[in-house]
Amino acid sequence: MSYFARKLGFYVVALWAALTLNFAIPRLMPGNPVDILLAKLQQRGGTVSPETREAYALLLGGDDSQPLWSQYTNYLANLVQGDLGVSVSYYPATVSEVIMQSLPWTIVLVGVATIMAATLGVVLGALVGWRPGSWLDSLIPSTTLLAAVPYFWLALLLTYLLSRVLGWFPMQGGYDVTLTPGWDWEFISSAIHYGFLPALTIVLASIGGWLLGMRNMMVSTLSEDYILTAEAKGLTPRTILRTYASRNAVLPSVAGFAISLGFIVSGSVITEQVFSYPGIGSRLLGAVTNNDYALMQGVFLFITLGVLGANLVVDLLYGVIDPRTRARS
Structure with a gap:
């Protein structure tokens, strides 16, 4: 039990350190989100007074x-309450609204692509x-x-090959803009059609690492x-491959797969940008551009x-699967 308590304590400290860096790093960047938002307001013909600037500063948490x-x-305190603030890039939408609109797209796209690449x-x-x-x-050199x-x-x-030359898939977007997002088959099939190329890019770019490692x-x-003992007992090659060799060789891949799932939230920023995919990666790039x-x-x-x-799931899982991990800790 002390092993699991130490692991949980470590990740609590790591979370606090990450939140502190999350607070400090954006504020070290040049520019001010309040000034950016007020500049957009002036471009639309609005008037900016000292009272207006103070109100926007309080609204954005940048007083x-x-x-x-x-x-x-x-x-x-705002994090504990679930208040992530207001987005400058998508004002007056809140950060939670922007993330919740984009996060499912990235989880489905990058999650499915990661699972397919890891499995294959x-x-x-x-x-x-x-x-x-x-x-x-x-064939391994070609995959690497x-x-x-x-x-x-x-x-x-x-x-260029599959969209422009062959015309099999659309070049950009996440779905047909003439459709209303919903759980009907017409919209889902459109989302699958539009997401095939970004998913194929992620699978082809990452399958080589999984294959070579395994x-x-x-x-x-x-x-x-x-x-050697299993072979000496006369076990069939299929049994040795499935029960002995693969089960032991796959353990590092299980750890790598769990860590890769953690990075699904960030998405593939470059891939989403190339395909104009409405995922969290595009939102992150827009936030950096606008100092949001x-x-x-x-x-x-x-x-x-x-x-x-x-990482916490991997550590706890290894503690359950391999008792020697707890004994060495």
Whole structure:
């Protein structure tokens, strides 16, 4: 029990440190969100008075008259209440509204693509590692080459070939704008059609890492004594592959998969930008461009919770699966 208590305590401290950095880093950037919002107001013909600026500063949580420590305590208090502030980029929408509108798109797109890439990579890696030196093994350099290709270049290449030349998929967007978002099949099929290319980009760019990692672990596992013992007992190769080799070789991939799920919240910023996909990555890029402190902090908060939560699950899971982990801690 002390093992799990120490792990929980560590992640509580890590969460506090991440929230502190989340508060400090945007404020070290040049510019002021209040000035940006007032400039937009002036462009639309509005008048800006000192009272207006003070009201907007209080609304955005950027009151310069308050000391930094007071802003920090207010920031933590608002987080506890679930108040993430108002977005400058999408004013007057709140940060929570902007994130909740974009987060499901990223979770579905990047989540499904990550699960597909991990599953295909692990299965193919196990088969390749079981028979090293085969013709399948010679395909690994091509998959690792795809992993080294920049996301934006691969996205542009797929867009040119599959959208512009062949016309199979739309080039940009998340769904047909003539449809009303809902749970009907027409909208869902449109979202799948529009999301295929971004998902394919993520799968092709990441499957090589899963395949290579699983292949190397399989090759290492096959040299263990318990594999030789299983062969000496006369077990079939399929049983050895499934019950002994794969189950032990997949453990590092399980940890990597859980951590990858934590980064799903952040999405693929470059991929979403190339395809104009309405995910959280595009919102984050827009927040950085407009010095939108509140939205940046809100997105970083969800990313932090996702990554820390995934790491916590992995640590606790390893403590249950392998008792030796608790004994060494």
